[in-house]
Structures are given as C-alpha cells and as structure tokens.
Amino acid sequence: MKAFLPALGLAAALMSGPARAGDQLAGEPYIHDPSTITFSDGAYYTFGTGKGGLVSKDGWTWHRGGERPGGGVAPDVIKIGDRYYVAYAVGGGGMNGGHASNVRIMWTHSLDPASPDFGYHDVGTVASSDGTEDCDAIDPAFLYVKGHWWLSYGTYFGYIRMVELDPATGQRLAGNTPVNIAIDLEATALMYRDGWYYLLGTQGTCCDGPNSTYNIRVGRSRDPLGPYVDNFGVPMLKGGGKLVWGAHGRGYGAGHFGLVDLGDGVQKFSFHYESDMDRSGRSVLAIQPLLWNDGWPVGSENLRPGTYEIQSERGGALELAVDAPRLPFDWRRSGFMAPDGPVAHLPDQTLAENQASWPAGPIAVDMGAYMVRPHQHWTITPVDGAGGYFGTPYVKITVAGTDRALATTAQGEITTVPAFTGAPDQLWRLDQLTDGTYRIVPRAMPAEVTPLALTAVGRSTVRLARFNPDSAAARWTVHLP
C-alpha cells in the first residue's frame, strides 16, 4: 500500500495542478532558516536568520513573534530539562571569504517574551572556524539522545562537523574535538530513530529566489559520529545524500529541515521555500508530512483537493449507508457470450441513479466493498478561513457531485448532512501518518494528542474513537476512483 501512495500523489497532482506553497500556512510565515519548531507556554516558536522569529498557536497561522538576541544566522532550539537552549552563529557564511565564525549558545526558561521566566543567559562559544580552514562554523543543529547532546554545524565551505555538548551546562564536553561528518551541505539537522542517526542537510544553491536549487538530503549512521551514507551507500563525506524534498508546486528551493514530531505516529518537517511564487517570491516557512520507508525519511505533501475512494485499512470503503440500486446486467449477454460476440461499453452508475434511494435528511455512513458507486466517492476540499494544524488544512468531505457533507453529531457520532454550511462539525483534517496512511480527525473535537478519529470499529462500522497509533483501525488510504 505504501508503494501506491506516491503514484497517487502524482496522479492527483496532474489532476489538480500545482499546489501553492502558501496554501499550507496562514498569516505572515516569512522566514529563512527556520529553527526546529519548539513549544513553549502555549505557543509554537521558530527563529530564523536575523532577529526575531515566528509564533503560532496551532502550527497553521504564523505571525512575527519571539525574541532571539544575538543576531547571526540559522539558529536552532532544543529543550533539555527546564531550559530552552538556542544555538546561533555569528560571522561566517561569506560568499567570497568571511568564513570565520562562532557558534554560540544561550538559554532561557521560556521562549515567550511575556513570561516572567523569559530571559536569555549566555553560555558562550562552543565551536569556531578561523576563516581559513575547510569549515565555516554556522548553521548549528541540536540532537539530544540517550543522555548525549550533539551539535552539527558547517556549510558549503568545506566540512560539516559534529561536537558533543554537556547537557548540564550547554558548553562543549571537556576534551571533545570536532569530527568531520559530511561535505558541502548547508543547514544541517539531526534525527534519531530506531537505532539510526540521521544527518540531514541542504544541497544546491541558496538565496537566489526562484533560481535557488536548494534541496534537502539525508544520510544515516549507527554512530552519531558517522560514517553517514545515503541509500546508495555513498558517504556524505563524498557528497552523498538521499533526496528528502525539493522544489514543489509553487514553492522553489527547499532548505533547512526541522523535525516536527506530533506524536501518535504523525511527523511533519518544517523547512523554508526560498521562493513562494504566490507570495512575491518571498522565503516562507513550510510544514509538510514526513513518512518513513525502509528506514528512510520521505517528504510528502498534503492530500490534494479531489475526489477519492476512502478505504479503511480494515478493508472497507467509506460510503453512505444507503441501498444503492443494482447495475443492469444480463448474464447471458456477458458470461455466456461467444468470444467473437459484440463488445459494448457499459456505463458506470450515475449519481442520479444512485441518489434516487437517498433519504432527504441526515444519512449515516458505514463501510462496504468498494463497487465504484457514487455514494462511495468523496470530494475533499480545503475550506478557506477554516484554518489547519501544522501545515494540514481543515477540509470538507462531501459526496462527489453533491453538497452532502460528512459531519459529526452532538452525540459524537458520524453522519452526513444534506448541505455543507461551514460549521465546525462539518470540518475534518487528514493527518498523514508516517506509514503513508491517513487519520481523519474532526475539527469539532480538537485534541493535540490522541484525538478522536474516524475509526473502523467493525468491518463495516465506522465511528469516532480515540486514535490508537498501535492499531490500523483508524488508518485510511485514499484512491482515485
């Protein structure tokens, strides 16, 4: 099933045209080199090159906010204990020289400038480059695993290096020396999963708007100090790197990966597009689903608007609970037809034919064997102004060709209503899970963790239930009819 999804994505893309980069997020998501999105005091923060950053309550609408003193380029943020540590680089990054730089660290108890716990404390410099050596100490990235705190840094000028920090102080671990782990990357990031360390970085050309060729690559290693290799076995010290994400739709030049782990098997990645062609070519924050395939992270995209068959992993297609009429069929004219008999094109059942048996009011939904019937086809459409959650918009799910919308009842059951009104109980969110399937979450009953989700509680019965990441009951795939 996983192998089928990318092909569907392509097909959907061909049907609906290129996605707008800015369709994902609302507000003013203008940033370059976004740091790992970090939750503090009821809001999410990301900081970029230069001063300040972006703040959001829901991961969808972003506004200017947050304070990050020190300036410099490409910070990263991590919370360890009750401290938010911020790494940033001062100096370096020069196109024609100017590669002397320092990676500095500071910490605060809160990222919210209005909090009494807000206030940065300087730790000092943890890595440097002198401007001549084959390294430029910018673009720091954190990883904290098993009590060890790692920091990668570097850019296109020579080597990417790794150092280890002291979790108690934020300073370099005593006696630690940098290790070269890659060449010719920018904006590195680190992840750990199932015993693998992942080094992500950006290759290509930065900072040239719609001509930027930035693209995000990854290699992995069992050891945090490498060797990191890509899926072809090419070491990242020899330029290797498996593609994770690049230019897409109306977004050109993808760079500076950041993991957004929402729990429950939902992961996203944040990054910036060098140029959002629907926002004057400005550099914007983007957040998209992150999948895992055979131990490798794979960038994905939100489900594109369109009409789909929605299949439960339990083996039933979501459908209106109606008695769909039979299609006319003459066994004598098909099953017993001579091989050289006439061949005719038989029409699918029309919506009008199928709709004849529908009651006027709310209609329940259930699941059944998919039979290419109109009551089994659903049109998924983002709703302007309805918002979203971490890059995923709220959508309406209507029976194709009608305004009949999937909805929740006041009692927490699932139904369809004759006409979509935009009410919260008619809005849904399709979170793509790391295995490529989707969970379908109602807008009316939000929860950040283990939300209610459309769940196959029986082979033919669908109901809202708390999402269980260990079960396939609330995992759905979508297929073009």
Add this chain to the structure above:
Amino acid sequence: MTILPSRLAGALAATTFAIGIAQGAHAQPIADLSPYFTPATNAVATPDEDGFIRRWLVLEPIAKPNRTNQGFTRDYVRNALATALPDGLDRTLPRDGQTIHQNGAALQWHALDASLFDVKLFNVAQSLGKPTYGVIFWVTTVINADHDIADAHLAVGSNSASIWWFNGVETSGLYGDRRMVMDDVVSPRVTLRKGRNVLRGAVINGPGLSDFCVRFVDDAGVPIKALTITAR
C-alpha cells in the same frame, strides 16, 4: 622526489596550526596543505581503494571573475575554458615545475598526490597565496593500462563546473552551481587503451570551494583499479 616550487613546498612543510579541532581520519590543520597533498614522487601510483585517481598535475589558478556560480551554463563554461586553454595543453603534457604565461600571469604546474579521494584545488591556491575565488584550474594526468579496457566510464564530481577530455576527446561536462558528489556525472563508454592515456580537465568556480574527484568505473559502476598513474 619532484622539486617543488618554493612556496608550495613551504605550504606542504608548514607546521600545524594547533587549534584543537582536528581529530581522527579527517584531521585538518589551518593553512597547511600537507593534510591534503604530498609532492608526487617517482614511485608507482595506483588508484585508491575506491578507484579514485589521486596523482595530478595542477596548474596554478587562472583568474576568471565569476560573481555567482549560477551563471555556469554550458555555453559560458565552454567559452570560458576555451579562452583560458593554455597554449599547447591540448597537444602536450606539461612538466612539473613548468611555468607558463596566461593572460599576462606566470603560472606553474605542480605534480601532486592527493591524500584524500578529492583534489582540493581551493587549498592549493590558498597555500600559494593565489586567487581562490573566480578561478579556472587546469589539471591533467596520465593513466596507464596493461591492456585495452573497453566499456569504461569516466565518473566525475566537481565543485563547481568542469569539462573533461580523455585522450583528447571531450568526454564529460558538469555545469551549473555544482557541489562535488562522487560519480556525479558518468561518461558514455570509453576505452582505456593499453599504455598511456591522458586525462585533462578544467574546473571553474566563482564563490566557494573548488575541488573534484575522478575515477573510472565499469558498466556496473564497479571502480577500475588495475591502472597506474604517472602524471608525466
């Protein structure tokens, strides 16, 4: 032992600038060429364990200002390199220590053995006090085969653009703002002839590092290592 021009010899003999950064297999002192190159010797050189060719004659950089690497189109690179081709390089092999005059500048050829798989041209220029950005580097080497090896492919990675000629025939071109990736561009089939084969390349860059890596692979991508390299 090849006699090195004094400045390069000085760079290769430079003492390590101790900053506590270098460690392990990738140690690299500052402003010191010795981690990356040693002078080419008379000893037989072979491709390394991955097939990369490490012995090269390197010409000091020719200044060619390029404000950005985004302009390295096929036409631009081809014209720039054609204009900067040293007289006779397409017909004869230079000698280590030989000085030529190009665009009014006196430039020397250096026979070097790279210590790593990649040939760090930027560091060569840096150690000589030569321009490091907006430059063209010419390199050449001689690859010897005991017998004809058909169906070979020249596999090149370069930062940034480059063109490569094998036995006088243009074989590979790498264009645009490239970073060095091993086996980035793999040529159509060529035959490594029994005896001497001359490989010549030119790397052009604007901002950023200049380097390249070269090896020959077979149809299956397996490196061809039964070769010797003489660079003379």
